[in-house]
Amino acid sequence: VGTPAKQITVEMDSEKSGYIGSKVDLRCRFINSFPPVKISQVTWQKLVNGSKQNVAIANPSLGVSVAPPYKDRVIFKNGAVRRRTPNLEDTTITFSALGLTDEATYICEYTTFPAGNRENTVNLTVHVRPTTQMSLSTPTLVARSSNIKTPVATCTSANGKPAGTIRWETRVPGEVTTREVKNADGTVTVQSDYILVPSKERHKETLACVTTYNEEVYTDSVTLDIQYEPDVSVGGYDGNWYLNRENVQLNCQADANPAVSLYQWRLINGSLPSNAEIRDNVLLFKGPVTYDLQGTYVCDATNSIGTQSESVEVSIIGMEKHPQNNKSYVLKNKWFFFLMQWLFYFLCYS
Template identity: 65%
Template sequence: MAMLASFWILLVLMNVSMGDGQSVQMDTVKSGFVGSTVELRCLFINSKPPVKISQVTWQKFYNGTKQNVAIANPALGVSVLEAFKERVSFKYPAVRQSALEDTTIVFSSLRLSDEAAYICEYTTFPAGNRENMVNLTVYARPVTQMTLTSPTIVAHHHRTKVATCLSANGKPPSEIKWETQLDGESTLQESRNANGTVTVHSDYMVVPSRKTHGQKLTCIVTYRTERITDSVVLNVLYEPEVKIKGFDGNWFLNRQSVKLTCDADANPPVTLYQWKLLNGSLPRNVEIRNNTLLFKDPVTHELGGTYVCDATNSVGTRSGLVEVNVTEKPMPRGPPGNILGILGVVAVAGLIAGVVVTVCMVYRRGQKSRTETDNDQTDLPPTHKPSPPPHKKKAGDIKGGLTSDDIQVVHLGKEDEMQKLSLQPTYYDMAQSESTAFTDKQNPGGRFTELPDPADRVTFQLPDSQQHCPQLRPPSAYPPVTFLPQHPYPQPHTNTPMYTFQPNAAPPTPRNPFPYHNEHSV
């Protein structure tokens, strides 16, 4: 407990000592450009009770040595050393009247040599010396310049220096970049000066040609946060590039008002045009007007040949030629280019429209097919669901050689006659009906029951047996399917009907039922 009390007492004493002690307040770093003015702040925080300030001394600390700059003494006044006398002064005149709590100094016309650490030291009584330090950095803004190697550059086929960008005497060094559409390359060189500044030198090299003429070249110098740009436009001198215009390939006999024009691209401009005809002389009816060759008379075969135009400027002379052919009759002309373009656009638009229509039709058919399939696959109630079709067997697999031709539909129609009908599909009547001849159950859904299972045994019995042959009803609009064979008993082929109906005849004697195997087909 005693140790804890002692700790708290010591902590309180330290806080009081720190709160009542003296201190010197200064900026940590300061900076300025060469030739500018900068303030170095120094403020003394006195204690309570205050101590007596005996003297304030400013010192320059550089390369491990100290050099006095300025001194303020209550008794002796203010003094500035000779090396700084013209450029250093105390900010507040009260310093001369013994008010030494704020001894900020002002540096004017900064020099690169002023870059150093500066110490502000207070001498007090009886507390002793108190001091602090600030680091001063001096920057040098570079001089930027961009120049062309030559005001005019003659085109040739090797790479050459066309422009130079210079950032001289900068501190810190600058960064140089080029911005252009030219396909060239740049070089970069740095050199450090004796005063600590750096000069950056960059050259731009390109192959001068007709394409480089008139191109813009920009030098971008980045210095700290500043961005300096300068631009030039290349002036490249090149020989004429000659093309002869006017011959459209359709010079026919007696055509009027034809001419040839010598079109030359050159820097500087062409000063002389000369026309000639290879392997001959120009026709007599030709007039030369500067760069144009006019044919006054109608076209004749004499105008055919190779025409040459020589164009000359201060760089050199270049030539162009054209072969003129004269035909007997005008050549058929196709549709103008703009009409062909319009027709092409229309054709492409029609093709795209056809593709879109085809895709839409296919899509709609697919949608319709899927809808019908979904409707067909809709699950009906049990009383309306059609029975699955029976499994069809091959004719060779049926025992006894029974085929689909052996199955017929029997109707009770006119007297003394039975009619053969072709096989009809099963009809599903959705209306209410009574029990049918094929089931002894009531059919509330009004449709026939499922077809007999092939596993069931089918027997045939004459109509006199009610047990095996139920009473047939008169045929409806849609006759039902019978499963009676066409020829249950082998008989010779005759034209007499199998059965005849005699109303007053005695009933025939019953016959044994004719058994069938457990297979049948529909």
């Protein structure tokens, strides 16, 4: 039984890809017949709009020739091919400094005798990694009573090929709008906005943007800086301001962004008592408490966003109503001491 004849084939990858600026090998290998045929020439061509453009030629007699657009970027990988030898079975080329215009179908064609021409093709795809960026949509986010939804952060995957995909990771409920723009060079820019109602509760919350491109993942985040007017509370009054009590005071606390720039104290339907002293957010009453301190006190806290107020109503307890001067209070304490003495006697002498 004789040895089966080998078929003449041109082996190539059907698809090949590389990133812009990088290099890629386009494989081409001739499987010769038995007995072998003679290879006269190998021609690499680029298919452009249905027509063929020469890229590189290898000829056993004339050597290697590379067309001007590719002269500094395309070489035959096999050194034997470059040395004008008849060994043209492997005519893989290395494409370097890939550009977007290199994306095309390439033909590797063998001219043989007496079998004629044999060829195969490879589709070269050029990828472009996008540049990713995340930023606050506006320099200043302000919480307003109107509750209007607004874009607070923008995530961009620019000039990618193919386009990147964008998703958001955050605890903050909101809406997402995404749009794509196809650029003239074939790349795509994707922009995504995160939309919500700016509020005090969202201040210092984190938004993370996750961009995925060809299984590569990029993550960036921003912290929301939302400005809001003061949220005011007044402390210091414990409901036990009795006559002659010393050194009582009210203090005004405000949660605000930016910080409060001005605190103001006032008394509704009257003027502040003569012994009241204002120390920024503290209203200090010097000396003993008198009935003159009664009334409704208001603290106004102001920042660059607005002014908010909070009030407290102060009542003064007369000495006759103070617990230390209450007869029932004294009586109860006498019974307490009597019981304690009885218990002591019982434990000691029983």
